[in-house]
Amino acid sequence: MSRPSQPKLTTSSDRSGVSVIQSQGHASSSLPPSVIGLQQVPQLVPAHPSAGGGKALPPSKMKKPPADKDSDEYRQRRERNNLAVKKSRMRSKQKAMDTQQRVNELKEENERLEAKIKLLSKELSVLKDLFLEHAHNLADNVPPPQAGAEGSSPAPNNPTNGQ
Template identity: 85%
Template sequence: MSRPSQPKLTADHNGVSVIQSQAHASSSSSLPAVAGLQQVPQLVPANSSSTGGKALPPSKMKKPPADKDSEEYRQRRERNNLAVKKSRMRSKQKAMDTQQRVNELKEENERLEAKIKLLSKELSVLKDLFLEHAHNLADNVQPPAGPEDTTDSAGVPQL
């Protein structure tokens, strides 16, 4: 009785392990041979225990250290330096724009507070005028004529 072959574990150039197994059917095997059936290789990360079974994204994969004298390294550093400068310039510009907006809002707030004070003073003056006018009207109104006080419309007492 022959045994099926054990799966082979190989690693490709990206550090991913590949499990390959092949079915060998022999005449003395107790397993029936299935014609036309192929097994598909399974891809498994090389260090699946440390990543929880998930493959790392390309940005997290370790790259071989570049030679610091190489042209590729120099170009990457130059691009990175330009990107950092651009990022810092954008950050400074955003901070300046925000500060300018803060200053504009402070000025607008001061203008609005001054307008509130002016309108409050105007309201107070108008209230005082209204109350004075209402008081004067109340003083000019005659009480209704009673039985002992008889006056005509001009305020002259009648006998």
């Protein structure tokens, strides 16, 4: 399902002994004005394991009939598979690229988060320092309820932190 494309295939089944197959679908790249009329030319029929015509079907594993290269149905299957392969590879590549991009996005977000952490940490440390200073002041002022000379204005400190 879901095979919207219908790339034209030029299946020139040459009866000369070779079947020149050239997927001409969607302006194939790497096929410059060259005389590339030659592609892989498979042939051959590896000795059939079938001698007299024996047959033991049920649970046995027959050695697949080497598929007739000339068969019409064969070409059809091949073509379908070729399409599937192409599709699969496209998706694979796409996925890889997506993953790569995901990495980039995550990296960016990471940086943002780290920056935020830095900021928050800074704010925290400032507030903590203020607290400590205050504590000191209390410790110095409380014992003697009489304050005549402080000589230390704990700094205005006005963080005005936003966010």
